[in-house]
Amino acid sequence: MGMVYDRYSSIVYAVALRVLADTGAAEDVLQDVFMQLWRNPAAFDSSRGSLAAWLAVITRNRAIDVLRKRHPETDIEDVVVSVEPDLASDADRSRLVTKIRAALSGMPAAQRSALEMAFFEGLSHSEIADRTGDPLGTVKTRIRGGLLALRRVLVG
Amino acid sequence: MSAHEQFAEELALHALGSLQGQERLALEGHLQGCGECRHEIEQLRGDAALLAFSVSGPLPPQRARQRLMNAVGREPRIPLALPSKRAIPWWSVLGWAGAAAMLVAVVFLWKQNGDFARQIARLQSDATAQQEQLVQANEIVNTLTAEDAQRVTLVAAKTPPQPQGKAIYLQRKGSLIFLANNLAPLPPQRAYELWLIPLTGSPIPAGVFKPDAHGSATVVNPPLPPGMEAKAFAITVEPEAGSAAPTSTPIMLGAGE
Numbered sequence: 034m035g036m037v038y039d040r041y042s043s044i045v046y047a048v049a050l051r052v053l054a055d056t057g058a059a060e061d062v063l064q065d066v067f068m069q070l071w072r073n074p075a076a077f078d079s080s081r082g083s084l085a086a087w088l089a090v091i092t093r094n095r096a097i098d099v100l101r102k103r104h105p106e107t108d109i110e111d112v113v114v115s116v117e118p119d120l121a122s123d124a125d126r127s128r129l130v131t132k133i134r135a136a137l138s139g140m141p142a143a144q145r146s147a148l149e150m151a152f153f154e155g156l157s158h159s160e161i162a163d164r165t166g167d168p169l170g171t172v173k174t175r176i177r178g179g180l181l182a183l184r185r186v187l188v189g
Numbered sequence: 190m191s192a193h194e195q196f197a198e199e200l201a202l203h204a205l206g207s208l209q210g211q212e213r214l215a216l217e218g219h220l221q222g223c224g225e226c227r228h229e230i231e232q233l234r235g236d237a238a239l240l241a242f243s244v245s246g247p248l249p250p251q252r253a254r255q256r257l258m259n260a261v262g263r264e265p266r267i268p269l270a271l272p273s274k275r276a277i278p279w280w281s282v283l284g285w286a287g288a289a290a291m292l293v294a295v296v297f298l299w300k301q302n303g304d305f306a307r308q309i310a311r312l313q314s315d316a317t318a319q320q321e322q323l324v325q326a327n328e329i330v331n332t333l334t335a336e337d338a339q340r341v342t343l344v345a346a347k348t349p350p351q352p353q354g355k356a357i358y359l360q361r362k363g364s365l366i367f368l369a370n371n372l373a374p375l376p377p378q379r380a381y382e383l384w385l386i387p388l389t390g391s392p393i394p395a396g397v398f399k400p401d402a403h404g405s406a407t408v409v410n411p412p413l414p415p416g417m418e419a420k421a422f423a424i425t426v427e428p429e430a431g432s433a434a435p436t437s438t439p440i441m442l443g444a445g446e
């Protein structure tokens with residue numbers, strides 16, 4: 034567990050802190066996520082993707098639950114995250130992060146903003162539409178388009 | 190790209206957990222039967238994970254690691270479910286054998302406990318009955334032997350009171366109770382002695398006694414040879430210490446009824 038923690042705690046803590054903007058709450062989520070993995074290691078299906086990506090999504094979901102003061106809605110076993118390639122090595126991840134940031138920088142500001150509000154703030158598309166004043170359909174299109182743009186980073 | 194283009198935007202929203210209500214239910218219903226869309230949503234989650242990787246920030250505090258390790262140490266991991274056809278190691282049977290032995294022991298102890306309980310109940314019942322008998326016997330003996338008991342002998346009217354003795358003898362137990370009334374006062378250093386007259390042989394001493402001021406006397410269970418059959422009982426006057434054999438003629442004599 035120590036090895037897994039040493040390798041992935043930075044991404045887990047960074048995501049939790051980005052969502053919650055509170056170090057104490059982020060630390061609690063960090064603890065919670067790794068304890069879930071400890072209790073139920075079979076929840077992560079290694080044949081479907083990287084542990085880093087799975088932990089990132091699990092952490093984001095848990096942090097949003099904390100932010101919205103609600104009980105976890107989804108069993109971690111039901112969260113399957115498919116991503117290529119394997120991101121276990123720091124070098125792989127580091128190269129990938131550079132590409133991702135470049136892709137985000139290349140996105141229209143409204144698309145990037147919609148994506149980040151959906152992912153890091155847990156806002157629904159209608160909440161985003163209310164906040165930005167954009168039509169609901171436009172928000173939906175931006176979110177999907179933003180995710181597909183990130184996917185292209187992997188093949189590019 | 191998915192063949193179900195109509196769900197494309199919903200899939201992206203669902204991957205981020207922002208689909209609610211009827212839209213969510215409808216999509217989940219579709220996902221159950223559509224492997225292609227399930228795969229697409231898994232990929233969209235992967236895309237979202239990439240967004241997570243874009244985040245940079247401080248490392249978690251050092252104490253967080255220790256906190257996790259402490260928590261892990263306190264909580265043993267639940268073993269993964271074993272495949273059903275996996276060979277069962279012989280020693281794993283020990284657990285079941287132990288459990289079976291424990292069960293047998295429990296049943297045995299439970300049964301034995303029941304036996305003990307019944308035995309105790311029976312003993313308690315016996316003890317209670319004996320206690321009642323003892324109380325009854327004590328009352329009889331106390332009444333018969335109490336110094337302050339009134340002893341009244343009824344005889345034919347206008348007959349002067351006569352010395353009278355009653356011996357109650359239980360041969361099988363060698364138990365004897367003797368009660369006397371209206372005995373004449375004794376000369377100094379003399380006492381009455383009770384004799385058991387067997388079917389054959391010499392009289393057997395059955396207790397030395399002196400009457401009280403009213404002429405009453407009691408002898409309870411004097412030492413007697415066991416199983417002695419009594420033909421009669423007699424009383425003689427003897428030296429105060431008693432005699433091994435009668436030294437005078439009986440003043441009272443009675444045969445069994």
